[in-house]
Amino acid sequence: MAAATSDPTIPSVHKAWVYQEYGKSSDVLKFDENFPVPQVKEDQVLVKVVAASINPIDYKRMLGLVKNIDSPRPIVPGFDVAGVVVKVGGKVDKFKVGDEVYGDINEKAVDGLKQFGTLAEYTVARDRVLALKPKNLSFVEAASLPLAIETAYEGFERAELSAGKTILILGGAGGVGTLAIQLAKHVFGASKVAATASTMKLDLLRSLGADLAIDYTKEKFEELPEKFDVVFDAVGEGERVGKAVKGGGKAVAIVGPVTPPTTDFFLTSTATTLEKLKPYLESGKVKPVLDPKTPFPFSKTVEAFSHLETSRAIGKIVVYPIP
Numbered sequence: 241m242a243a244a245t246s247d248p249t250i251p252s253v254h255k256a257w258v259y260q261e262y263g264k265s266s267d268v269l270k271f272d273e274n275f276p277v278p279q280v281k282e283d284q285v286l287v288k289v290v291a292a293s294i295n296p297i298d299y300k301r302m303l304g305l306v307k308n309i310d311s312p313r314p315i316v317p318g319f320d321v322a323g324v325v326v327k328v329g330g331k332v333d334k335f336k337v338g339d340e341v342y343g344d345i346n347e348k349a350v351d352g353l354k355q356f357g358t359l360a361e362y363t364v365a366r367d368r369v370l371a372l373k374p375k376n377l378s379f380v381e382a383a384s385l386p387l388a389i390e391t392a393y394e395g396f397e398r399a400e401l402s403a404g405k406t407i408l409i410l411g412g413a414g415g416v417g418t419l420a421i422q423l424a425k426h427v428f429g430a431s432k433v434a435a436t437a438s439t440m441k442l443d444l445l446r447s448l449g450a451d452l453a454i455d456y457t458k459e460k461f462e463e464l465p466e467k468f469d470v471v472f473d474a475v476g477e478g479e480r481v482g483k484a485v486k487g488g489g490k491a492v493a494i495v496g497p498v499t500p501p502t503t504d505f506f507l508t509s510t511a512t513t514l515e516k517l518k519p520y521l522e523s524g525k526v527k528p529v530l531d532p533k534t535p536f537p538f539s540k541t542v543e544a545f546s547h548l549e550t551s552r553a554i555g556k557i558v559v560y561p562i563p
Contacts, residue, residue, distance in 0.1 A: 250286065250326060252277055255563045256360030257541050258314045262304030265545035269302065275316070278356040278364045285335055285367055286327035291383035291535065291560035292358040293320040294548055295415065296495075297349065311355040318358030319344045319509075321365070322373060322383035334367045340379075343370035343514065344386035349506035359541055361563055371514035374521045380535050381528040384556035385419070385521075390513045391494055392420035392472070396428055398505055399470045399490040403429030408461060408484055409450075411474035413441040415556045416494060418448055418529035420472055425449035426525040427517065434468065436461055441554065448529070473502065529555030538562045 256275040259268040280286045298317045301310065322342040325335045335341060345365035346354050356363055373382045401407060407424050411417040412435025424430040426449065434452035435445045442453040454461055462483035469489045473481050476495035481502045485491045491502040498504045520526040535558045536544035548557050 247327060250277065250362070254361035255538070256316045257318075258316055259302055260314045262302065262307060265299050265302050265549065266542055269317070269542055269545065271539075271541075272314075275314075275360065277362050280327050280329050280364055282329040282331040283366050283368075284329045284364045285325050285332055285341070285370065287321055287323040287341060287363050287365060287370075288326045289321055289323040289358055289361060289363055289562045290379040291322045291558050292318045292562060293383045293385075293387075293415075293556050293558045294359075294544055295319055295387050296548065297387075298357075299545055299549055301353070306350050306353065309350060309353065311353045313355075315355055316357040316360045316363075318360075318363075319346045319354075320383050320386050321345055321358040321363055322379040323363075326362070329367075332367045335370065335372075340373040341370040342373045342379075342382040342386060343511060344390060344507070344509040345369055347509050349509070351506075359538075359559060359562075367511075369509050369511055371511040371518070374518055376522055376524070377528065380530070380558045380560045383558050383560070384415075384528045384530055384534075386509070386514060387507065388415040388556060389419045389423070389517060389526075390509055391416050391507045392423050393427075393513050393517070394505065394507055395420070395472050395492045395494060396423060396470070398503070399472065399492045401428045401430060401470045404431045405469035406430060406432040406466075406486075407434070407470040407472060408468040409433065409435040409472045409474065410461065410477050410481070411436065412445045412448075412450060412453070413437040413554050414474055415553070416474045418444070418555045419526070420474065421445060421448040421450050422526045423517075424472075427520055430470075434461075434466075444529075444554065471502070473498075531555050531557050534558045535560035 473493035
C-alpha cells in the first residue's frame with residue numbers, strides 16, 4: 241500500500257471506509273482517517289471523490305462470497321464514483337486535471353477486483369472506465385448510474401433486444417431495474433415493456449415507461465398468457481424465468497441461480513456505454529432514480545449498507561458528500 245504522490249496538493253493519507261476481514265457490513269466496515277491514498281499508474285487518473293453509490297456486489301463481496309478471487313485486504317469498498325480528476329498518469333490524454341468524471345472503476349465485475357474502491361476521499365481508475373459527467377446531472381445523480389446502467393445495457397445487448405420486441409424486467413424498482421425499464425423503452429425501442437414490483441411501487445414502474453406493471457405479491461409472471469421476446473432477471477427468479485420466454489426468445493440474469501434457457505453474465509465496465517447513453521441522459525429521456533433516503537452522508541455509510549441489505553431500496557443509494 242504505497243502512498244500516492246509527491247504532488248503537495250494531494251495528501252498521502254485520506255479518510256476511507258475499510259474492512260480487514262469478511263463479514264456483515266455492520267460488523268466489519270470501519271472508518272479510517274489515515275488510510276494511504278492509492279498510487280496512480282500510467283494509464284490511470286486519481287479522482288477526488290464527490291459521491292459514490294453502493295451496489296449489492298459491495299456487500300456480497302464484504303461477506304466473502306468472492307474471496308477466492310478477491311484482492312488483498314484491507315479493502316475499500318465501492319465500484320461507482322462521481323468526482324473530479326486531480327492527477328493524470330503519463331499515458332492518459334483523455335482527461336485533464338479539473339474534469340468532472342463518473343464511472344464504475346472495476347473493469348471486470350469479479351475479475352481483478354480493486355483493493356481501493358470509491359468509499360474514500362480519493363480513488364484511482366483506468367481512463368477507459370471513466371466518462372465526462374453529463375453537465376445536467378449532479379454528482380449524486382451521476383454516481384448512481386454507472387454499474388447499474390451498464391449492467392442493463394450489456395444484458396440487453398446479450399439478449400439481442402431490439403426495436404419492436406417485447407420485454408419483461410423482473411425487479412423493476414431496484415437499482416438496475418429502474419434504469420432497465422427506461423433503456424428498454426427509450427434506447428432500445430421495445431414495443432412493450434412489462435416489469436414486476438410490489439404493490440406500492442407499481443406507479444413508479446409506469447412513470448418510468450412500463451406498459452404493464454405486474455404486482456409480484458398478487459400475480460405469478462410465469463403464468464401470464466403473454467410470453468416475451470426477452471426476459472431480464474435482476475432478482476434471481478431461477479427456473480421460473482424460462483416459463484415467461486417466447487419460443488426463440490432469450491433470457492438473461494444478473495443474479496443466480498440460472499437454469500436454461502436463461503444465461504447469466506458479469507458486467508464488463510466501459511466508458512463507451514456511458515458515452516453512448518450521454519444524449520439520453522442529457523435530454524432527460526433516461527433519468528437517475530434515487531432512493532428516498534438518499535443521499536447518506538459519508539459518516540453514515542454503514543447505515544447506507546443496512547438499507548441496501550433490506551432489498552427494499554427504490555433505485556439507487558448514494559453516499560454524499562465525501563467526506
